[in-house]
Amino acid sequence: MSRELSLGQAVNEALQIAMETDPDVILMGEDVAGGGDRTGDDVDEMGGVLGTTRGLVKAFPDRVLDTPISEMGILGAAVGAAITGMRPVVELMFMDFIGTCLDPLLNQAAKFRYMFGGKVRVPLTVRTVTGAGMQAAAQHSQSLYWLTAGIPGLKTVIPSNPIDAKGLLLAAIRDDNPVVFCEAKMVLGSIAEVPAGDYEIPIGEAALVREGGDVSLIGMGATVPMCRSAAEQLARDGIQADVLDLRSIQPLDEEAILATLEKTGSVVVVDEATPRSSVASDIAALCVDRGFDFLNTPVKRISAPHCPVPFSRPLEQAYIPSIDRIVETVRGLA
């Protein structure tokens, strides 16, 4: 059985299943209960700033913890809880806020297993909202998955649709490593038929979501639907595109990237983040380093410009990679 769910609802369902199946799973974050334990006819819970965790505190009153607005304290305590028997899922409201709490991820969670000689596991999941598209401006719109992906010891995933979101989140929570789970704003409301029940999508496996032999469009999170739409437009001109959804930024499915490159000889990477030290640049380097003999055209990167995310609607739209840019870039390869 499957029902139509948004990505946010799929996340909620995954959290519900994770908590039902493992009593050690706890949710921590600002407003994740959001008044849910108050009573009164005119009082209801927020369930997070975007309502993603709504309903969970009523089902699991002891395990959904509203925290103070203290990201360093929350993340640090979650790491401490993770190494002493809990399996915490932290909501970092927006990934931009990582600036206030990077240490527990960078120097604690990511490094414990290594520094302690393999004698500890850190089963921590950090759910966080990323990306532009809501006019949330420069401090609530960044795509910083490149940052956590570059820290050895952390895993970073970014689903593009509700089905993957549910399976990836269940896999992330049950993973014995710290995993950063990015919820890209532009796909948070996307709807799909989501299978009911408990299933996982393995972390580290990309998905070839469209097949075509002429060019490879590689996307992640919100840029995957853009790649698919661009592929449909290009198909009308007789250009058939592979679309590869990375799903996981670290581990990166290098074999899937090289396989699509080998098939098409042309790669366009579409990345919502800024271009310096980016996933797009990393993939371009991979294609040149390990796939040079397959390349028929230069590897193209479509990224945000090297600037903060603007507020004004037309500026924000110009900032975000677009279907038109993808189509034009592919046409320019010919």
Add this chain to the structure above:
Amino acid sequence: MELDRELLIGAYRKMRTIRAFEEKLGELVTTGKLGGFMHLYVGEEAVAVGVCSHLDDGDAVASTHRGHGHCIAKGVDVAGMMAELFGRATGLCKGKGGSMHIADVEKGMLGANGIVGAGIPLATGAALSAKLKRTGGVSVAFFGDGASNQGAFHESLNMAAIWKLPAVYVVENNGFGEFTPTEFVVPVKDIAVRAASFGMKSLIADGMDFFDVYAKAGEAIAFARSGEGPVLLECKTYRFAGHFVGDPLVYRSKQEAEEWIQTRDPLPLFEARVTEAGLVEADELREIDREVALKLAAAAQAADEAPFPDLAELTTDVYFEEPRS
């Protein structure tokens, strides 16, 4: 105070082990045998031992860059620690952690820590685990006066207070944050008063006096363990050595340091107290000194002779991986 002979002898052995361990390290670094950054706990032994005497393996401790004393007090294997500091495969962390990252989670030792204040939220999380899992465990964060200026300190104490966590925050006020005197950077005389802003119980102990630390820590830990909430325990102590081995110590008065070392050393103070009370004979303590010295010499020799990690270990243990079936 119920202090039986066995407890006193055990406490002395731990304090002497810490002192001898640190002196051995100082010697090994100075002679070029050991590398890396080394922060010695000399002078502060009564704090770690006075607190940890109330803990068992089910209780958690988060430590600092000056962590050897906490490890030894918590019962971590000294030979494994020594091998770790030599960077050998036989080290507690396979030689991958070193001085600032010694950990033994099985013994409730959540790690020394190279980031000032980082252990405070970790201990808070361990206290949350203990509360949610109803283990009866208590979680202790050791940290310095310097760390009490970190946001992590304030955020953690606030969270522990609202959730009434079984946590004890032990601030070792040793007079210096690295090289800067505490009074330059802390506007209050007693760091313990900072607990008041969280409605939290606080206590102050003479950190050079094992008996005072033992009593106050006992009160704090019993309070936290009973579910009444967290406690901030300030132990006034003094860092006999520099911030790190090799510190030129130009920033503090030699006379001040000498006074502390000559008149406030926790080991002679302990000895005077127990021998005058007729609880333990001085000869027994000398015997412990000899045993400890032999044990550490053997540990250092074994560590020195142990193999370095295989180079293939460079990239292992980055992630937990399910065993392949």
